[in-house]
Amino acid sequence: xxxxxxxxxxxxxxxxxxxxxxxxxxxxxxxxxxxxxxxxxxxxxxxxxxxxxxxxxxxxxxxxxxxxxxxxxxxxxxxxxxxxxxxxxxxxxxxxxxxxxxxxxxxxxxxxxxxxxxxxxxxxxxxxxxxxxxxxxxxxxxxxxxxxxxxxxxxxxxxxxxxxxxxxxxxxxxxxxxxxxxxxxxxxxxxxxxxxxxxxxxxxxxxxxxxxxxxxxxxxxxxxxxxxxxxxxxxxxxxxxxxxxxxxxxxxxxxxxxxxxxxxxxxxxxxxxxxxxxxxxxxxxxxxxxxxxxxxxxxxxxxxxxxxxxxxxxxxxxxxxxxxxxxxxxxxxxxxxxxxxxxxxxxxxxxxxxxxxxxxxxxxxxxxxxxxxxxxxxxxxxxxxxxxxxxxxx
Ligand SMILES: *Cc1c(COP(=O)(O)O)cnc(C)c1O
Numbered sequence: 001x002x003x004x005x006x007x008x009x010x011x012x013x014x015x016x017x018x019x020x021x022x023x024x025x026x027x028x029x030x031x032x033x034x035x036x037x038x039x040x041x042x043x044x045x046x047x048x049x050x051x052x053x054x055x056x057x058x059x060x061x062x063x064x065x066x067x068x069x070x071x072x073x074x075x076x077x078x079x080x081x082x083x084x085x086x087x088x089x090x091x092x093x094x095x096x097x098x099x100x101x102x103x104x105x106x107x108x109x110x111x112x113x114x115x116x117x118x119x120x121x122x123x124x125x126x127x128x129x130x131x132x133x134x135x136x137x138x139x140x141x142x143x144x145x146x147x148x149x150x151x152x153x154x155x156x157x158x159x160x161x162x163x164x165x166x167x168x169x170x171x172x173x174x175x176x177x178x179x180x181x182x183x184x185x186x187x188x189x190x191x192x193x194x195x196x197x198x199x200x201x202x203x204x205x206x207x208x209x210x211x212x213x214x215x216x217x218x219x220x221x222x223x224x225x226x227x228x229x230x231x232x233x234x235x236x237x238x239x240x241x242x243x244x245x246x247x248x249x250x251x252x253x254x255x256x257x258x259x260x261x262x263x264x265x266x267x268x269x270x271x272x273x274x275x276x277x278x279x280x281x282x283x284x285x286x287x288x289x290x291x292x293x294x295x296x297x298x299x300x301x302x303x304x305x306x307x308x309x310x311x312x313x314x315x316x317x318x319x320x321x322x323x324x325x326x327x328x329x330x331x332x333x334x335x336x337x338x339x340x341x342x343x344x345x346x347x348x349x350x351x352x353x354x355x356x357x358x359x360x361x362x363x364x365x366x367x368x369x370x371x372x373x374x375x376x377x378x379x380x381x382x383x384x385x386x387x388x389x390x391x392x393x394x
Contacts, residue, residue, distance in 0.1 A: 020350075020351070028055045030372065030380050032054060032359070040359050041380065041383055042054075042372065042373060044360055044361045045371050046255060047250065048337070048371040049254065050255050051228060051298075051303070051374040051375075052254050052294065052303070054373075063256065063286065066289040072284050072285070075279070075280075075283065079285045081289045082100070082283050084292050085100075086098035086100070086283075086288075089252070090262060092295065093246050093248070094237070095264055096268060098261070100258060100259070100279070100282045100287065101259040101261065102281050103259050104223035104247065104248075105140040106138075107247040107248060107260055108137045108140075108221060108223075108247050109138075109141075109142040111184075111219050111261040112142045112146070112160075112184070114261065115184035117272050118267055119183045122270055125180070125181065128181045130164055130165075130186070131146035131147070131185075131187070132165065132186075132188075132191070133166070134191055134195065134364060135148040135186075135187065135193075136152075136188070141159060144156065144159060145159040145163050146163050146186050148194070149194075149364070162181075168194070169197070174206075174210060175210065178214055182214065184244075185216055186219040186220075186221060189239065189241075190235050190333070192224035192225060192363065193363055193364060194363065195339060195341075195363045195365035195366075196363060198333065204239035205239060207241075208242075208243075217245060219245040219246075220245070220246050220247070223248060224371075225334075226250075228298060228307055228374055229251065229307065229335055229336055229337045229371070229374065230336070231334065231335040232304065244263060244266070245263045245267060251374075252294060252295075253294060254290060258283075258290060258291055260291075308335070310378060314338060317382070318331045327343055328340055336374055337369075340368050342366050344366075346366050352394045353368075356390045356391040357387060358388060358391065
């Protein structure tokens with residue numbers, strides 16, 4: 001099973017990932033293939049990244065063309081696709097100004113800095129952040145400081161000071177933490193890593209109101225739940241809420257490393273100034289070409305509407321498992337971001353699904369996550385359920 005490539009990784013890489021003994025070589029649509037030619041049905045999308053699936057010919061051709069023209073210029077110069085990608089991101093998110101990063105962590109890092117910079121210009125003296133328990137915002141110091149799992153932060157303390165954690169979906173616990181030092185509240189409208197926990201209508205709208213009443217900025221981390229996954233371009237849109245700052249990454253480039261934070265003009269007016277922030281690679285021509293093309297394909301192929309159409313079938317088939325199998329406690333989630341909570345260890349389940357040729361992802365709270373490429377069809381759900389059932393009886 002352990003081939004030479006896997007061996008080399010084990011010996012030469014810092015061991016921070018618990019990898020499965022599988023070496024993947026190529027992908028096509030909803031499937032990926034290992035070096036032995038074995039097929040895996042993908043319900044992970046590389047952590048909700050490959051929304052358009054693998055080997056998307058039109059996207060690949062566009063990226064190849066861009067590589068042949070130019071793919072790095074630095075941010076001292078303009079590239080047409082950078083402005084156009086930003087314009088499209090603003091249009092679909094309802095924001096006004098974008099900064100491109102290389103990852104999700106960096107997007108959150110920038111959003112936190114932007115919020116502090118806003119307070120600095122306005123001289124409000126506000127610097128504290130309120131984040132949620134069970135949240136995940138990334139691994140850089142700022143991002144990990146607002147991540148609501150002690151195990152991610154503790155080995156690296158002291159982290160960024162001034163962060164307090166409220167209970168997700170408990171508005172009173174947020175109210176208790178608000179004071180005249182509160183600068184911003186950061187949250188995922190649908191927590192991914194934390195176990196697929198959807199915010200309630202009252203919670204999302206309540207936070208918006210609390211922010212408005214108290215002069216606090218609302219930051220929505222849409223890195224995992226955004227870009228069409230829950231049946232809207234961004235999950236906050238399903239709550240009729242507009243944040244002040246939005247962070248994005250993962251699916252916006254379909255796997256080309258790119259992230260972004262975006263803000264309203266009201267925030268931008270008082271926030272980052274020339275020289276305050278930057279990223280050498282951020283928003284390079286290749287990344288921006290990817291974002292521009294991905295959104296173009298989303299629009300033309302009606303990907304968001306497609307998610308709305310197929311998601312109920314995934315929900316139905318997962319609900320059947322809750323009824324059928326004693327080991328499945330419940331289903332959670334929205335759109336094509338679903339979780340099943342088990343009463344048996346999910347690490348083992350994950351290994352067994354791989355043996356059955358199915359990729360899924362574990363989350364906190366004994367949850368298996370289903371994050372298929374958004375191009376998924378009902379027949380893939382049937383195939384997934386078959387493979388999952390085989391894995392569970394293995
Ligand atoms: C993945 C993720 C991040 C971090 O993104 P990276 O690109 O890994 O830095 C931040 N927030 C959420 C909600 C995520 O799912």
